[in-house]
Amino acid sequence: xxxxxxxxxxxxxxxxxxxxxxxxxxxxxxxxxxxxxxxxxxxxxxxxxxxxxxxxxxxxxxxxxxxxxxxxxxxxxxxxxxxxxxxxxxxxxxxxxxxxxxxxxxxxxxxxxxxxxxxxxxxxxxxxxxxxxxxxxxxxxxxxxxxxxxxxxxxxxxxxxxxxxxxxxxxxxxxxxxxxxxxxxxxxxxxxxxxxxxxxxxxxxxxxxxxxxxxxxxxxxxxxxxxxxxxxxxxxxxxxxxxxxxxxxxxxxxxxxxxxxxxxxxxxxxxxxxxxxxxxxxxxxxxxxxxxxxxxxxxxxxxxxxxxxxxxxxxxxxxxxxxxxxxxxxxxxxxxxxxxxxxxxxxxxxxxxxxxxxxxxxxxxxxxxxxxxxxxxxxxxxxxxxxxxxxxxxxxxxxxxxxxxxxxxxxxxxxxxxxxxxxxxxxxxxxxxxxxxxxxxxxxxxxxxxxxxxxxxxxxxxxxxxxxxxxxxxxxxxxxxxxxxxxxxxxxxxxxxxxxxxxxxx
Amino acid sequence: xxxxxxxxxxxxxxxxxxxxxxxxxxxxxxxxxxxxxxxxxxxxxxxxxxxxxxxxxxxxxxxxxxxxxxxxxxxxxxxxxxxxxxxxxxxxxxxxxxxxxxxxxxxxxxxxxxxxxxxxxxxxxxxxxxxxxxxxxxxxxxxxxxxxxxxxxxxxxxxxxxxxxxxxxxxxxxxxxxxxxxxxxxxxxxxxxxxxxxxxxxxxxxxxxxxxxxxxxxxxxxxxxxxxxxxxxxxxxxxxxxxxx
Numbered sequence: 001x002x003x004x005x006x007x008x009x010x011x012x013x014x015x016x017x018x019x020x021x022x023x024x025x026x027x028x029x030x031x032x033x034x035x036x037x038x039x040x041x042x043x044x045x046x047x048x049x050x051x052x053x054x055x056x057x058x059x060x061x062x063x064x065x066x067x068x069x070x071x072x073x074x075x076x077x078x079x080x081x082x083x084x085x086x087x088x089x090x091x092x093x094x095x096x097x098x099x100x101x102x103x104x105x106x107x108x109x110x111x112x113x114x115x116x117x118x119x120x121x122x123x124x125x126x127x128x129x130x131x132x133x134x135x136x137x138x139x140x141x142x143x144x145x146x147x148x149x150x151x152x153x154x155x156x157x158x159x160x161x162x163x164x165x166x167x168x169x170x171x172x173x174x175x176x177x178x179x180x181x182x183x184x185x186x187x188x189x190x191x192x193x194x195x196x197x198x199x200x201x202x203x204x205x206x207x208x209x210x211x212x213x214x215x216x217x218x219x220x221x222x223x224x225x226x227x228x229x230x231x232x233x234x235x236x237x238x239x240x241x242x243x244x245x246x247x248x249x250x251x252x253x254x255x256x257x258x259x260x261x262x263x264x265x266x267x268x269x270x271x272x273x274x275x276x277x278x279x280x281x282x283x284x285x286x287x288x289x290x291x292x293x294x295x296x297x298x299x300x301x302x303x304x305x306x307x308x309x310x311x312x313x314x315x316x317x318x319x320x321x322x323x324x325x326x327x328x329x330x331x332x333x334x335x336x337x338x339x340x341x342x343x344x345x346x347x348x349x350x351x352x353x354x355x356x357x358x359x360x361x362x363x364x365x366x367x368x369x370x371x372x373x374x375x376x377x378x379x380x381x382x383x384x385x386x387x388x389x390x391x392x393x394x395x396x397x398x399x400x401x402x403x404x405x406x407x408x409x410x411x412x413x414x415x416x417x418x419x420x421x422x423x424x425x426x427x428x429x430x431x432x433x434x435x436x437x438x439x440x441x442x443x444x445x446x447x448x449x450x451x452x453x454x455x456x457x458x459x460x461x462x463x464x465x466x467x468x469x470x471x472x473x474x475x476x477x478x479x480x481x482x483x484x485x486x487x488x489x490x491x492x493x494x495x496x497x498x499x500x501x502x503x504x505x506x
Numbered sequence: 507x508x509x510x511x512x513x514x515x516x517x518x519x520x521x522x523x524x525x526x527x528x529x530x531x532x533x534x535x536x537x538x539x540x541x542x543x544x545x546x547x548x549x550x551x552x553x554x555x556x557x558x559x560x561x562x563x564x565x566x567x568x569x570x571x572x573x574x575x576x577x578x579x580x581x582x583x584x585x586x587x588x589x590x591x592x593x594x595x596x597x598x599x600x601x602x603x604x605x606x607x608x609x610x611x612x613x614x615x616x617x618x619x620x621x622x623x624x625x626x627x628x629x630x631x632x633x634x635x636x637x638x639x640x641x642x643x644x645x646x647x648x649x650x651x652x653x654x655x656x657x658x659x660x661x662x663x664x665x666x667x668x669x670x671x672x673x674x675x676x677x678x679x680x681x682x683x684x685x686x687x688x689x690x691x692x693x694x695x696x697x698x699x700x701x702x703x704x705x706x707x708x709x710x711x712x713x714x715x716x717x718x719x720x721x722x723x724x725x726x727x728x729x730x731x732x733x734x735x736x737x738x739x740x741x742x743x744x745x746x747x748x749x750x751x
Contacts, residue, residue, distance in 0.1 A: 388616070391660070499560055
């Protein structure tokens with residue numbers, strides 16, 4: 001038989017028993033709807049989770065901790081950083097070293113009028129700041145320049161200029177700071193310093209100090225004057241080589257002043273010479289970068305010497321896991337957004353699996369329905385099948401005929417099911433509007449249903465249900481496949497019908 | 507054209523073995539109209555089913571057009587039927603959802619011929635049996651005689667070598683029986699087709715060239731008749747008499 005004849009014959013047969021066919025199709029529609037809607041909710045929640053995590057931090061960054069390590073883990077020092085860098089897929093690794101030894105303030109402007117208290121100095125490995133994924137507003141990343149004694153090359157975070165106060169204003173004055181601006185969703189900083197290609201500040205009125213083009217003096221406090229009891233300072237000039245774009249996920253850099261680890265070490269050495277103090281940190285070990293001393297804790301883990309935290313940047317999200325495993329094998333505790341994401345997704349997947357299971361049951365029932373319908377059709381048509389066999393219908397054509405019938409029920413059910421699912425999805429996504437239009441007050445939180453409470457409040461514009469094209473195609477193929485599989489047993493039965501028995505069958 | 511050798515069919519009923527056919531040796535020539543008669547239970551239907559390949563013999567062999575059909579599997583048989591055999595049934599067995607022309611074209615559809623070509627051929631066959639104007643009617647809209655003539659058109663549409671007919675006029679009245687027999691026999695001789703017909707009515711059997719009589723699974727009588735137009739008329743008379751009686 002030609003393909004056309006097979007299809008026509010099968011569809012004619014379906015049309016002959018419209019009522020039963022329609023009921024069977026409705027069964028499939030319900031099953032497909034249940035599955036598609038469940039999956040679409042899951043996809044929507046996963047997307048929202050990803051968007052949320054993107055806001056929280058870089059998915060390709062892994063933090064390696066000095067604490068919580070296994071006994072016998074080597075120190076988290078420069079040598080270890082080299083080890084990390086040598087790992088496949090690692091593009092950069094650096095600590096974000098903040099000293100506990102000394103403090104100070106930054107002054108700028110005429111008569112040192114503008115003061116930044118509690119300056120956050122961050123020491124990094126100079127050549128890793130660019131590969132870590134930071135972006136420049138102006139200038140360069142080049143911290144490795146020698147400017148001479150008491151001059152320190154630094155990178156300025158884009159948000160850092162907000163930290164200056166006007167010392168001529170009283171503490172209670174609203175104008176003592178140039179406040180940061182937030183947009184109405186409280187998630188976005190506007191009016192950050194903008195520079196043109198020549199490094200000229202484009203919005204000077206928004207700030208007290210154009211940090212890129214003003215002399216910045218860092219006053220390191222080195223104790224108190226014995227007679228006046230006033231703080232004693234040692235002064236350095238900070239020379240900005242560039243400004244790093246603000247990134248809400250990284251306050252340390254966005255609001256800090258970044259210098260090379262070598263510069264930081266020089267400052268610490270100066271401080272010690274001025275004060276005669278030992279470096280901070282316990283354990284009495286004289287390591288300049290001042291990690292906590294190695295002391296055991298009750299749970300069999302230990303805190304190793306070295307940096308408190310070292311950051312490792314991976315080339316792609318997909319490779320984060322392998323890098324994490326390699327670092328864990330050395331013995332360190334790690335934390336990353338990827339890990340958090342996996343935990344969140346695992347949570348969602350569990351809920352989804354449960355709901356998907358329920359949906360699968362309804363599709364299974366639909367499959368049984370198809371099987372039942374086909375078996376009935378074959379019983380009814382026993383004589384017809386026998387006659388067709390006698391008249392020379394080949395077994396494989398007979399089989400195909402019934403498989404097409406069953407597959408078609410599945411396919412049409414899938415098609416209608418997808419259509420209905422899209423409607424349901426639209427309904428869900430516009431639920432607040434619809435309820436509002438109907439005048440119903442409600443507080444439905446489907447995200448909370450998935451164990452991710454509060455997600456909806458963080459992402460007010462989040463869709464509750466997302467049906468990508470692939471889901472439509474997968475559902476169609478799946479439904480047709482279910483129909484086809486349900487038709488297999490009845491079709492094989494039809495093949496086995498003895499033509500002789502069949503034509504005697506009255 | 508058809509040859510059987512030592513054809514045996516044994517059924518098991520409980521622990522007993524019942525021989526439906528007890529060694530049939532039969533040779534039917536090309537173009538012959540062979541009628542198989544006998545009481546019910548004589549084995550005539552079993553013989554026809556076996557010749558048509560619907561039933562496997564317990565012993566012995568069947569050769570049709572030089573091919574041993576008793577040794578074919580279902581798939582080979584399907585193709586053999588498509589190419590060589592035609593069937594006419596007592597209850598017509600038309601497919602209810604199809605029109606007359608579609609029904610007549612079914613064997614060609616099974617062998618994969620396209621719709622336009624096969625329905626043209628089927629139309630020609632319907633014309634031959636005088637049903638051209640009924641081509642688009644469905645079986646439920648036709649009388650028994652008309653349905654059987656569609657059945658005949660269906661049997662002839664593939665130009666088979668052999669046609670098997672199982673009580674083709676069993677459900678018909680006298681007048682339609684005559685029409686149907688004419689439609690069947692006229693075309694047989696024209697194309698040199700071999701016809702094997704089972705009937706329990708002697709008057710119908712008399713239309714053939716040869717009558718094989720079965721009893722208890724054995725051939726008890728095998729006679730050749732002088733073929734003439736007279737026979738058909740005789741048949742009609744005989745049937746009328748039968749109905750009156």
